[in-house]
Amino acid sequence: MRKERGLLIVLSGPSGVGKGTVRKELFSKAGTNYEYSISMTTRSPREGEVDGVDYFFKTREEFETLIEEGGLLEHAEFVGNYYGTPLAYVNETLDAGRDVFLEIEVQGAAQIREKAPEALFIFLAPPSITELQNRLIGRGTETEEIIKKRIETAREELEMMSLYDYVVENDEIQNACDKINAIIVAEHCRRDRVEKRYLSMLRGE
Ligand SMILES: Nc1nc2c(ncn2[C@@H]2O[C@H](COP(=O)(O)OP(=O)(O)O)[C@@H](O)[C@H]2O)c(=O)[nH]1
Numbered sequence: 638m639r640k641e642r643g644l645l646i647v648l649s650g651p652s653g654v655g656k657g658t659v660r661k662e663l664f665s666k667a668g669t670n671y672e673y674s675i676s677m678t679t680r681s682p683r684e685g686e687v688d689g690v691d692y693f694f695k696t697r698e699e700f701e702t703l704i705e706e707g708g709l710l711e712h713a714e715f716v717g718n719y720y721g722t723p724l725a726y727v728n729e730t731l732d733a734g735r736d737v738f739l740e741i742e743v744q745g746a747a748q749i750r751e752k753a754p755e756a757l758f759i760f761l762a763p764p765s766i767t768e769l770q771n772r773l774i775g776r777g778t779e780t781e782e783i784i785k786k787r788i789e790t791a792r793e794e795l796e797m798m799s800l801y802d803y804v805v806e807n808d809e810i811q812n813a814c815d816k817i818n819a820i821i822v823a824e825h826c827r828r829d830r831v832e833k834r835y836l837s838m839l840r841g842e
């Protein structure tokens with residue numbers, strides 16, 4: 638029997654909302670049955686970040702060559718750096734019938750909406766704009782100037798919320814993770830169309 642293609646899950650939202658934190662929490666649990674697609678970026682590694690684990694760190698030249706070669710499913714420039722999803726890994730994993738989880742910013746998600754509208758789109762929203770600013774400042778990984786730019790960008794990013802299949806508020810990390818997992822399970826039930834199998838059984842097919 639032909640294996641069903643896996644589900645492409647896109648988690649997006651403004652910088653600082655907690656996408657990385659929620660994603661790490663989701664993948665820290667045994668039994669997570671979707672695969673994380675490691676992105677490429679031209680941004681410098683932060684302290685503790687490992688090449689090939691957190692990101693594939695590339696030069697601008699390397700990244701631009703990949704764009705030209707069509708090696709990325711989507712890519713975007715975000716506050717001065719490129720970020721993108723390697724195409725081959727996503728395709729191979731989905732073809733093998735496994736779900737793939739992307740954690741990306743909103744421009745990239747918009748490209749996937751064009752190229753793969755059958756994907757599942759989840760927007761992670763902050764409890765408030767003030768809380769979003771507090772989280773960005775509290776993380777302490779960027780300079781004041783970059784934080785300011787990220788906050789400006791966040792306002793535009795929040796406007797994209799209504800385009801998503803689901804919006805999950807990241808109030809408590811565990812709460813957000815539980816909702817995301819519930820959405821993925823529900824989406825599989827919706828797509829599996831068990832009723833089709835029953836109808837053909839009832840018809841004696
Ligand atoms: N379009 C796109 N965005 C990505 C990708 N990987 C990460 N991002 C997003 O790029 C933005 C900046 O990422 P980063 O510099 O790691 O900061 P942080 O996610 O805010 O900690 C975040 O919104 C990420 O979710 C990718 O492959 N494609």
Ligand SMILES: Nc1ncnc2c1ncn2[C@@H]1O[C@H](COP(=O)(O)OP(=O)(O)O)[C@@H](O)[C@H]1O
Nearest residue numbers: 652653654655656657658772776807808809810
């Ligand atoms: N639910 C939450 N409640 C409080 N703080 C959070 C929550 N989720 C994430 N954070 C904190 O907010 C900051 C930004 O989170 P991060 O995962 O880096 O965001 P993003 O990947 O969306 O840019 C981090 O300091 C993180 O510890």
